[in-house]
Amino acid sequence: GAVVSQHPSWVICKSGTSVKIECRSLDFQATTMFWYRQFPKQSLMLMATSNEGSKATYEQGVEKDKFLINHASLTLSTLTVTSAHPEDSSFYICSANLAGLRAYNEQFFGPGTRLTVL
């Protein structure tokens, strides 16, 4: 149980286009989903926290108009990178919070989406 999927697993796009990444919790309802970005040989950096039916909370320095997050249901959150540029090329990982199953709120991570902007 507690499986999180992401789609697509990788994407290559031209500069200026928009890219949508989906994150789904397959066998549980996630109270909260998180979006991270990871550059090569670096750690995960939290971009935003997403709650179903409300606006996402963005971390300092993350442009909310560039990285649009829509949390349409308890099992689906989407991240849209608008007008992507080469510097947006990165590994994007989502996670979902499964509260109540254990004594702590463990985050379950999706397999990640590698975005390359040409």
Place this chain on the structure above:
Amino acid sequence: GQNIDQPTEMTATEGAIVQINCTYQTSGFNGLFWYQQHAGEAPTFLSYNVLDGLEEKGRFSSFLSRSKGYSYLLLKELQMKDSASYLCAVCTTGTASKLTFGTGTRLQVTL
């Protein structure tokens, strides 16, 4: 703000024991996670500590000292497949139990 530090890289020999340290400064501490991440893959959960002391789980153990803002991950009987990045992440109280990740330690296991 929060500050979480780990060594950038470590090398150890197959069959040996290695200890990966993590120091942190944070407010509203609500536990510390260790994750393993192989290149190009998502992190996988290894351990969680919220109280002081040692948690043992097979070849992996994790230790926490809240007063010192210090944790370590101990890997015993190293195997080649343990070559990966090890991420220390601190959970803080407040909305949604947010995780803040450390810089990560790349471990290379050699013959």
